[in-house]
Amino acid sequence: MNSISCADGQPMEAILERHPREEASLIQVLQDVHRAYNYLPCDVLVQVAEALDVPVAKVFSVATFYKAFSLDPQGKTIIKVCTGTACHIRGSGQVIEEITRQLGIGPGQTTSDMGFTLKTVNCVGACAMAPVLIVGDQVHGGVKPAKVAKALNQEGPRDAH
C-alpha cells in the first residue's frame, strides 16, 4: 500500500516537483518522502537538504522533532494504540501489554520479520469508541485484550500477498 518503488530515485523527483523549492516546503516534502519510503532514509534527507537549500542539520532537527517521522525502517503494517485520556482510563495500557505479549515488541519497536511496528498515539480523536486500536487502516473500537489477536490476524493475511 505504501510501497512506491524507490529504487530508481523517481519518487524523489516527483515529490520535489510538487512543492516550491524553499525552506517552508520542508515538512511537506518530508511527509511525502515518509509516505513513499515508509521512513526517512538518511541519504534521501541529504538530497532534500540540497534540493531545498537548507542545511542538513536543519533537516535532521525537523526530522527528529516531529512524531510523524521515523528514521528507522517501519514494519509493513503499523499498529497504533491510542493512549488519549479517554482510552487511558478505559484500559489502553492493557491493550498495549497484550500486543507486546503476542508480537514480542513494545511501543516504538518493529518485529524482526518487519511485519509490524507498534506505535502509541496521543489521541486519534475517536474517543467515543475508547480504547481504540488501529491496525493498518482498520480502526477497532472498544478493544479488550481478548479482541487483540483477532484484530492483528485480520491484517495478517491481507498483507501476506
Next chain:
Amino acid sequence: MRIESKAQFDSAVRSAKKAAAGRKLDILVCCGTGCLANGSAKVAEAFAAEVEARGLAASVGLFTKKTGCHGFCERGPLVVLKPSGVLYTKVKPEHVPEILDKTVAKGEIITKLLYKNPATKKPVEQYTEIPFYKNQTRVAMRNIGQVDPTDLEDSLAHGAYAGLARALFHKTPEEVIAEVEVSGLRGRGGAGFITARKWRAARKAAGERKFVLCNGDEGDPGAFKDRSIMEGDPHAVLEGLAIGAYAVGAHEGFIYVRDEYPLAVVHLTLAMEQARQRGLLGKNILGTGFDFDVKLSRGGGAFVCGESSALMRSIEGKTGEPRQKYTHATDRGLFECPTVLNNVETWADVGAILEHGGPWFAAMGTEKSKGTKAFSLVGKVKNTGLIELPMGTTLRHIIYDIGGGILDDRPFKAVQTGGPSGGCLPESHLDSPVDYEKLTEAGSMMGSGGMIVMDDRTCMVDVARYFLSFLVEESCGKCTPCREGLKQLLIIYDDLVAGRGKAGDVARIERLAAGMQLGSLCELGKSAPNPVLSTLRYFREEYQAHIEQKACPAGICRDLTAYEIIPEDCNGCHACFRACPADAITGEPKKAHTIHQGRCIACGACYTACPTDAIRFFPKVALAAAASGQGGAS
C-alpha cells in the same frame, strides 16, 4: 460555473435548494470516524446499491448521503431518514433491505433498530426526541450530519457561504469586525481571547501581506470536535476564513491540520477545489474584487504545534518551538507578517454570526461567554459523543441529562476538561455553569472542549501521572522550567504509583509546579502543572493514601493493588477465567474460583468481567502483612 455577482449567488443557492427539495427522501448515513470504524461505509454502499437496484431514485426521489459525524458515536453506525427524522442505530448492511421494504415503502418503524431511552426503557423514533440531541443547540456544528461534506451544492442548500455573501455584499471590513464584536465571540481553542479584538489589531497592523490561519492541530487527548467539523462541514471553516480575511485585509490563509486526521485533509482539500471552481475562493471572490486563497499544512504530530508561535514556525517548515511573545502575532506572526490565528470551531462560528447577526449569537450563553460551545463528551459516561450547547450549561446537565449518567451506574468521581492544560473537577462542581471564567476559577480551563468523565475506578494520582508522561513527551525542550520540571514531577509520580511515595512529596510537587507556572516560556509549560494541582486541590486524600498507606483507593495502581474472589458470591461462571490475561485464575465451572496472587498482574480485567460483583480489590500491603502472620487480607 463561477459565481460572479450577488444575483448569481442567490440563484445558485435557489437552484441548490430546489435540487435538495427534489430529493424527497434522504437517507443520511453517518460516515464520521466512529461510525466508519463500526462499518458505516458498508451500510452506505448497501443503501446505494439497493436504491439503484430498485430504481428508487427515479420513482420516489430517494437518495443516500454520506455525512459527517452525527455525534452519537456510541450507537453507530447511525442512519437518519429525512424528512421523517427517524434514527436507526447500530445499523448493519443486512438491515438495509428491511429498512427500504418497511420504513421507506410503508412508513413502518423497525423497533429493534431504534434507540432505547435507558431511563424509560422505551424506544425513541425521532432523533430530535432523544435526550442526547434534544438538549443541544448547534451553531459551529450546524450542518454536520446534515450535509454531504464532499458536495458543495448540498452545503449551499443548507446555507453555506450565506454569511460570506452578506459580509462581502453588504458590509465593510470594519462592519464585519463590529458584527463579530457584538456577537461576543471568543476563541474556541481554549484561551478565550476576544476574536474581534484580535481581528482589529491585525487590520490596523502595518504591512501589505497579512495572513489568516486556522488552528486544526487539535492535540488535547480526549477532544475531537475540530476533527468532526473539518471532516463533516469543511465549507464552514473555509467560509469563516474568507470572512476573517476580508475583515483584516488578508489574501492568504493556511489551515494547519493535525497529522492524525487524514480524512479531514481529504475533505478540506476537496472543499477548497470546489469553492475555487465556484468563485468562493481565489481571485475576485463572488465578483467583488476580493482575492483570498487557502493552503493546507499538515502537522507533523507534535502537541506543542497547537501553540500559536510554534504552529506558525511549523508552517514555515521549521521545528515547532514557541518563541517569546514580545510582539503579538497580529503585528508579526507567520513569515513576520500580521497574522490572525483562530481555532476551527471559532471559524465555523463566524459564518453563522455573519448570516444571523451578532445579537443572535450574543443572546445565547452567559455574561462574558457568549454563544455555544462544542464538547466531546467521553470517558466513563453512557452516551459518549460530540455535543454543542449554550455556554453556561451546568456540568450536571451535560453529564447526566445528555450523557445519560455514568457507565454501569457507578459513582461519579471527576470530570477532566481542558486536556493537559486543564484540570479535574469533583462532584462539588457539578452544578457550576461551564464558561471560560468558571472553569479557570475552579483550576481547570475550557481548552479545546474535551470533557472526560471519570468514575470511582479512576485513580486521580494515575490521571495526573498520565498527563505528566504525555507532556514529558510533548514538551519541545526549549525552556528549562518546562523540560526539567515535567521530568522531575514525573519521577515523583512514578514513585507515588509504585508505593515509593514519601513524606514531603506533595510539598515538592507544589514547589516544582509553582516554578513551572512562573518560569516557562509558553502556555504549554505554564499550564502543564494544572492537572497536578487540580487533583491535589480536590483529591488530596488520594495522594495521602498512596504515600502513607501505600494504597490506591480506586484500585488502579497495580503495584499497590491486589484482587481476590469472595467465594460465597462467586457462581463459577468462568467469566473472570476467560478475561484474565495472565492465567492467574483457576476454578471449575459452577464452583468458586481462585486468584493466584503470584501470577496476578492486578490488571483488574476479572473485576470488570465479573457479573456478580464477587471480586474485590484491596491494598497489596495487606498481602505482605498476611504472609508475615500479622493479619488477614484486607
